[in-house]
Structure formats: C-alpha cells, structure tokens
Amino acid sequence: MNVKPIYFLVVSLFLASCSQKARIILLPDTQTYAEKFPEIMESQLNWIAKNEKEISFVLQQGDLTQNNNDKEWIAVKKAFSKIDNKVPYVLAVGNHDMGSGPGKYADVRNSAAFNSYFPFKEYAKAPFFGGSFEQEKLDNSYYLITTGKIKWIIITLEFGPRNEVLEWADQVLGKHQDRLAIINTHAYMYDDNTRIGEGDKWRPQAYGIGKDSAAKAVNDGEQIWNKLVSKNQNVRFVFSGHILNTGVGTLTSINEKGLPVYQMLANYQEGVKGSVNGGNGFLRILDLNFKKKSIKVRTYSPYLNEYKLEPTQNFDLKDIKYNSIIK
Incomplete structure (x- = not known):
C-alpha cells in the first residue's frame, strides 16, 4: 500500500485548517505585577512560551510598569525575554511608562526608560517590523504579520496619541490597504462600552501632556475614532486597557465605509x-x-489556571468581516 498520498492529504488538510485560524493574546496593564508580583507576570509569559506553536502574536496594552523605574523595567524585560524569537509581540506605552521621572505619570511625554529597556535597534531587526513614527523609538510603530491567508498590519500608539501621530498612522494605513488592521493603544475604550471622551475619568487630557497643543495635542478614544479609525476601512480591531472601574468594555461600531470595527x-x-x-x-x-x-x-x-466565566469576560463574536476592503 502506498501511504504517501494519504500522508500528504493529511498534511494538506492540517495546513489548510491552520490557515483558517489564528490566536491572539491580549496582555493588558502589567504594572502591578512589575511593582509587586513579578512572579505572576512571569507565569503569563511562561505560559505563552509553552504554547508558542498555538499563538500567532501577543499584544500588550501599555502601563508595563507602575512607577517607570529600573527595578520594574528589569522585571518586565526579564518576563518578555521568555518569548523573544518565539512569539511576535507588540508593546504599548501607557501613562505610567512615560514622564519626567519615576512616579511622574505622563506629566511630560518622555519614554526614555521604555526605549532603553526595549531598544529600537533590537526590535527593528524582527522580520515583521514595519517602521515607526520617530527614529530610535518604538512608542508609535507598526508591524506586518501574516496568519494563514490573513495579512495584518498592527499599529501601536502612545498614550493619548498626538495629532501628528494620528496623521502618520493614517498615512501608514493608507499604504497598506490590503492588510487587515489592528490598533493597539493604552487609552481608548471606557468601561461603559463607549469610547473615552469628555467627562470620563483618566482621559489623556487630564494629565500633564494634555496641555500640549496643535500638532502635539493629545487625543482620547472618541477623537482617535473620528480622526483615524472610522476613516480607514481596513481597521477592524482596536484593543486598549488603562480604565479602572470594572476594567472591561466591548463595542462594535460601523466605520465610514459601512464596515464593523470591534x-x-x-x-x-x-x-x-x-x-x-x-x-x-x-x-x-x-x-x-x-x-x-x-x-x-x-x-x-x-497563574491560577482558571477562566473568568462572566458574559463580559467570556463571549463569542460572529459574522466577523475578515476582509480588509470592500469596494
């Protein structure tokens, strides 16, 4: 009996099945782990490393640290090093990751510590790295990843992205309209299932960087939607952290081309x-x-080997539009 045709059929079916799926891990605000419980953060990254073959990429939503100091950055770097060259990952800069010094939360837009521990030259070598807004800085950068038949562009944006950053991101998305886009940023959604806007707590405008104006002016979630997300039909997902209260929110909105954004x-x-x-x-x-x-x-x-089963933490989304453009 010739088993080769059967073998190649099984392999082909397996590869076809893999091309139809992807697994994304969202790793929000690790700040308390960096400050008090580094072993918990390490358990997260150990699990990701152990399951590397099943995971397409990891997105972290900012506030990597609590106090933006060396001790915490060392803990964060140690944890993420566990998946270096194993699973692609994208980091975001939160308000606790920038400032004039340790414990100064976004009083100024200074992310020197982040870029020291996660140096541009090191991460720009990755085959999936696309580019950045500023030279030698990863705060605003994009990544080109393919999972099966889906080509992705992932743009990570700083806390309260500046007008000039949103203009840059708009240009990048325009040049990659064949790719399904994800926006990864720290502050965007609120826990009432709306985007962060006027009157909400922890709005980027409430921090020191909120005094900046013109091209440097900061943007909240609603402004990011109006100026960037809704205008680009290939943006299908936006992921964020930052907000306390219940800490969760989910919203599906329709962009200017009639396509859903999750x-x-x-x-x-x-x-x-x-x-x-x-x-x-x-x-x-x-x-x-x-x-x-x-x-x-x-x-x-x-860390606990447990799932959260509440409807806000455990749910399905159907009829997802995985196409990047509808003409």
Missing part, C-alpha cells in the same frame, strides 16, 4: 473592581476562525 477594553490591574494581586495573571485569549467568521473571547489566568 473595540475591546480589558484591564485587571490593582484598583479594578474585584482585582486580587493586581489581576491574578488574567489575560485575554482571542481565537479567530476565518472560515466560520467568528472570534471566541476567553479570559484566562495561567
């Missing part, structure tokens, strides 16, 4: 209602099925 807030840090040990290591698992046009969203803690 927006999610997830945050488990100290100060979020019900939070223990700064979040007990909970993260988001997004299982994308391109054939079934669906996403399974699960909230899991490698």
Whole structure:
C-alpha cells in the first residue's frame, strides 16, 4: 500500500485548517505585577512560551510598569525575554511608562526608560517590523504579520496619541490597504462600552501632556475614532486597557465605509473592581476562525489556571468581516 498520498492529504488538510485560524493574546496593564508580583507576570509569559506553536502574536496594552523605574523595567524585560524569537509581540506605552521621572505619570511625554529597556535597534531587526513614527523609538510603530491567508498590519500608539501621530498612522494605513488592521493603544475604550471622551475619568487630557497643543495635542478614544479609525476601512480591531472601574468594555461600531470595527477594553490591574494581586495573571485569549467568521473571547489566568466565566469576560463574536476592503 502506498501511504504517501494519504500522508500528504493529511498534511494538506492540517495546513489548510491552520490557515483558517489564528490566536491572539491580549496582555493588558502589567504594572502591578512589575511593582509587586513579578512572579505572576512571569507565569503569563511562561505560559505563552509553552504554547508558542498555538499563538500567532501577543499584544500588550501599555502601563508595563507602575512607577517607570529600573527595578520594574528589569522585571518586565526579564518576563518578555521568555518569548523573544518565539512569539511576535507588540508593546504599548501607557501613562505610567512615560514622564519626567519615576512616579511622574505622563506629566511630560518622555519614554526614555521604555526605549532603553526595549531598544529600537533590537526590535527593528524582527522580520515583521514595519517602521515607526520617530527614529530610535518604538512608542508609535507598526508591524506586518501574516496568519494563514490573513495579512495584518498592527499599529501601536502612545498614550493619548498626538495629532501628528494620528496623521502618520493614517498615512501608514493608507499604504497598506490590503492588510487587515489592528490598533493597539493604552487609552481608548471606557468601561461603559463607549469610547473615552469628555467627562470620563483618566482621559489623556487630564494629565500633564494634555496641555500640549496643535500638532502635539493629545487625543482620547472618541477623537482617535473620528480622526483615524472610522476613516480607514481596513481597521477592524482596536484593543486598549488603562480604565479602572470594572476594567472591561466591548463595542462594535460601523466605520465610514459601512464596515464593523470591534473595540475591546480589558484591564485587571490593582484598583479594578474585584482585582486580587493586581489581576491574578488574567489575560485575554482571542481565537479567530476565518472560515466560520467568528472570534471566541476567553479570559484566562495561567497563574491560577482558571477562566473568568462572566458574559463580559467570556463571549463569542460572529459574522466577523475578515476582509480588509470592500469596494
């Protein structure tokens, strides 16, 4: 019996199945772990490393540290080094990751510590690195990743992105209209299932950088939507953290071309209602099925080996538009 045709058929079916799926891990605000519980953050990254073959890429939503000091950055760097050259990952800069010094939260737009521990030259070598807004800085950068038949562009934006940054991101998206786009940033969604706007707590304009104007003026979630997200039909997802209260929010909005944009807030840090040990290591698992046009969203803690089962933490999205452009 000739087993080769059967073998190649099995392999082909397996590869075809893999090309129809992707797994994205969302790793929001790790700040409390960096400050108080580094072993919990390490459990998250150990789990990702252990499951590297099943994970397409990791997106971190900012506030890597609590106090922007060397001790915490060392802990963060140590944890993320566990997946270097194993799983592509994209980091965001939060308000706790920038400032004039340790414990100064976004009083000025200074992210020197972040860029020291995660140096541009090192991460720009990655085959999936696309480019950045500023030379030698990863604060605003983009990445080109392919999962199966889906080509992605992931743009990570600073806390309260400046007008000039949104203009840059708009140009980048325009040059990559064949790619399905994800915006990854620290502050965008609020926990009432709306975008951050006037009257909301923790709005970027309430920090020191909020005094900047013209090209340097900061933008909240609603402004990011109006100036960037809604205008670009290939943007399909926006992920963020930052907000306390319940720490979760989900919103589907229709952009100017009539296409849906799926927006999610997830945050488990100290100060979020019900939070223990700064979040007990909970993260988001997004299982994308391109054939079934669906996403399974699960909230899991490698530290506890437990899932959150509340409807806001455990839900499915259907009829996902995985095409980047509809003409």
